[in-house]
Amino acid sequence: MGLKRGLCWSSVVVLFVLQCVRLTAATTALPNCSYPAVFAFGDSLSDTGNSIAAFPEQFANAELDPNGVLFPTHAADRYTDGKLLLDFLAFGVRRRPIYPVLRGTGGDFTFGTNFAAYGAPARTVKVWRKDAGFNSPFSLDVQHQWSERYKIRVWFYESPIFNPPGRLVQSLPKLATWNESLFMVWSGYQDYFYSLYDKKLTVSQTRKIVPDVVKAIEEHIEKMLTPVVYIPPNTPSMIMPIANTILVVNLPPLGCIPAMLTLYGGPDAKYDIHGCLKNLNSITKHHNKLLGERMEALRVKYPDAKLLYGDAHGVYTDILKHPSKYNVTAPLKACCGVGGSYNFNPKVTCGHAGLVDGKFLNLTTSLPALPCANPSAHLSWDGIHTSNTFNKAAVTDFLTGKHITPAGGFGCSPDFTFWDSST
Template sequence: MKIYILLVITSFTFGFLEKVVSNPSPRPYKAIFNLGDSLSDTGNFLASGAILFPVIGKPPYGQTFFKRATGRCSDGRLMIDFIAEAYELPYLPPYLALTKDKDIQRGVNFAVAGATALDAKFFIEAGLAKYLWTNNSLSIQLGWFKKLKPSLCTTKQDCDSYFKRSLFLVGEIGGNDYNYAAIAGNITQLQATVPPVVEAITAAINELIAEGARELLVPGNFPIGCSALYLTLFRSENKEDYDDSGCLKTFNGFAEYHNKELKLALETLRKKNPHARILYADYYGAAKRFFHAPGHHGFTNGALRACCGGGGPYNFNISARCGHTGSKACADPSTYANWDGIHLTEAAYRYIAKGLIYGPFSYPPLKISPNKIA
């Protein structure tokens, strides 16, 4: 009798374990939708014509992972690609290049390189129209999502169920709003631009929540004072203008100000939308780690000097940018954090993506990923 009971218990236990193993818990996200700029564009800018910056459609862009240019402003994958991989989802297809046979149920990318949080009208009135890469601002991208929505779900019940298991990335966006003003020399106007930029981001989040979004990840700005673009354009002979990492204090302080205002706005949004999870992605904190100690994170050629460029102290030359005549790419981009003076390398994006997914750079944390980023 004891042997019989033991056999029954053993059989039940193995049967239970078999079911657990063969039926793993479902992925926390069944789809990802992304709005933003060149930090997450997977091809929309190229599909839109790419009149002002066509070189991202040619080598050396894309050389590391895809072995071809894809419209990503890097040598390989972006943070959005690593996030998709971690949640066992395909790379997000660019909205402007969608075809009838493309699977959109697992996500779509609306980000466009050069995109701004504010509409083009703001820059035209400010006399900055000639600096705009694209007119496809955050509100335009939001309009694309609304247009696509009926193809994703039909009834409110279907949409609520579908979007409850979807992750929405709103940004990074706003960086170009500041870049265009800075490049034009309108430094004194930067701080005054922060409130309308943050307002545009929060308005987009409110609209996405109204459309059914329930989990939204909203990134802040990078430490732009560590960017080869800013380090070159605003190079100073005064050592006091730089921090211990060699970054420009004033511009990093500005990025921190933007991030502080964005976090305050997100806190207000959380109170107004208790049914949604609104997360903040700390790009600044994640990137500052490797800018402070690049060698410790594998960037043996540093974090300030660009891998691909046309010379100068930071290998950034506005007249010979990466991909243009007079520029050259380094032999091993994985040893650099900066790719082309404006954007980061795949290796740097991988590092930041890890910090977002597994901690500690998303607040509150993202849902547990089934896969670890290598």
């Protein structure tokens, strides 16, 4: 009888513990990743149409095939085969694609705005010439000015004095939700890549600009976190809302990019175990280390802000280490390109046609044709920009707490419903 009582009591204890575990799990379930709006700053890795809106001839191929063969199945002002990192981020936090601030027609800004621009460096552009290659004057300081002006315009649309109800209607996020929104900064790639691509700087000279590039990014983040007093006409002054949650993304390894491997590779070059160029990778490693240190310092300086650091370099390296895990079979080759060991030729790049050694090459194919047999097998879309495969892997990791600091990252449950959608 005593044994039976003991067994019964043990069963009660076990059931009680199991119930407690269930209750604890229920109460600690992560909330949905959901933000009122998403805003982005950066270069061609994030731009969805700002530079082509400003310079339609210079960046014409951004809206031409074969860009966008996977999403939205036609070229949509993105230099990739499908979704940008920004697109996956927006979908993952229950938003829709984010339109560029310079979009002149058909833009829906309800869920945020994109300030990133093709060819935009982190550092301030002091001298710029029209049609000077893949460059634009829209550096981070200009993009910040756009965002500040954007807030003022939102205020005007919301003001019953300057915009009586029903007079002007615009699809915009509420100004009051600015500090609840998600902001992404992915910048610096332009500063290094095109300095090397156009041979304006040597590798050693490029390495020396790292502190200035990181400083420009840091200053941009501080501006986003600093309240600004605005004095509307004939009304009391007000303090404009600031960003509170900012994801800062570091840079992928330059020495693994097909264009760089083509231009700087050769018998005298030094390669790592993945076949990437060591001297170029040292640039991005230096950049990422310094940027990570500055992010730690900013967290101390701005303890009320949520400053996240996304390790794109770590994701890229993981895929190089375990390509089969990601179904990647051509990690160092461009999908949309032609020639050489890395499927890249600077004379005829993706979205263009021309002669190379007397042979006509056409890289403007459209659906149902594809620029390569399997775009998902590549980390680089056109030898310069990241592919849908990489962008998807990076955001998947960021939203699930991998390759992101502080530990736990966003601390919410993402939405992968539209991960592979084409619309």
